[in-house]
Amino acid sequence: MKINKHNSEHRFQRISLIIMLIITAFCIMPFVLMISASITDENVLIREGYKFWPSKVNLGAYFYLWAKRETIFGAYGISILVTVAGTVVNVILTSLFAYPLSRQDFKYRNFFAFFLFFTILFNGGMTASYIVWTQIFHIKNTMWALLVPNYLMGAFNVLLVRNYYTASIPVSILEAARVDGAKELTIYTRIILPLSKPVLITISLFSGMAYWNDWTNGLYYITNTKLYSINVYLNRLMNNITFLKSSSSITEGSNLVGLDLPSVGIRMAIAVIAILPVIIIFPMIQAQLIKGVVIGGVKG
Secondary structure (H helix, E strand, O other), X not given: OHHHHHHHHHHHHHHHHHHHHHHHHHHHHHHXXXXXXXXXOHHHHHHHOOOOOOOOEOOHHHHHHHHOHHHHHHHHHHHHHHHHHHHHHHHHHHHHHHHHHHOOOOOOHHHHHHHHHHXXXXXXXXXXXXXXXXXXXXXXXXXXXXXOOOXXXXXXXXXXXXXXXXXXXXXXXXXXXXXXOOOHHHHHHHHHHHHOHHHHHHHHHHHHHHHHHOOHHHHHHOOOHHHOOHHHHHHHHHHHHHHHHHOOOOOOOOOOOOOOOOOOHHHHHHHHHHHHHHHHHHHHHHHHHHHXXXXXXXXX
């Protein structure tokens, strides 16, 4: 019986490994196709479509982006600043909001939980939000426009952290600390935060991804080109290239004459540039991310 059980476990592990390898291959294939398309000659790409191995290599899309490297690096700096600052503030506000909601002895727990759930179900809409942010708070064409709307704190992240606190931090530890004379701030900073590393890393990734991929705030609230984030700038760049390709506005005196603008391949080159930081950072925090999602997703 032991031999059969041992063989069954090995067989299950091999089957699981094969299935995971297949799933991994399907996850990697779009990235490979994206990189391949970004270095494929424009005419070949239009004529033959997307292929995993380009029949004719052309780095024109990257040369075009390199020619605009100063502006792109500036946009990268804006994105990095907004992502770091927004993620830090998001994690602080989320953890502070989730902590009292996880405490059964908090008197107004249900009151604040109601407003949290209310924001999940209802919102004022884009028009009302735009009027509030621009006419009342006057954040248009400021860094606040990239930081505050939409991503500063999310109800889903609050619930994730609250459930983690409830399921993973024993109440006995908090009671022991209180008996020893610890105040709430001490309990929060010395006990709660150190024990919450997995879920805090998880919401950091969620928040960071939201800020990094955001282009709607820049589209709605930013007209100053110096405040463009990388996604806003690359989106405007793609729109400009599409316009130039489809119009007859390129005159003989323009410095764009004779330049083959890669309108198709550049979409993939832009995607490669925008996703590079995510590909670099994600493997570093993968283990903590999985742990935080699994534990935080359990209803407390």
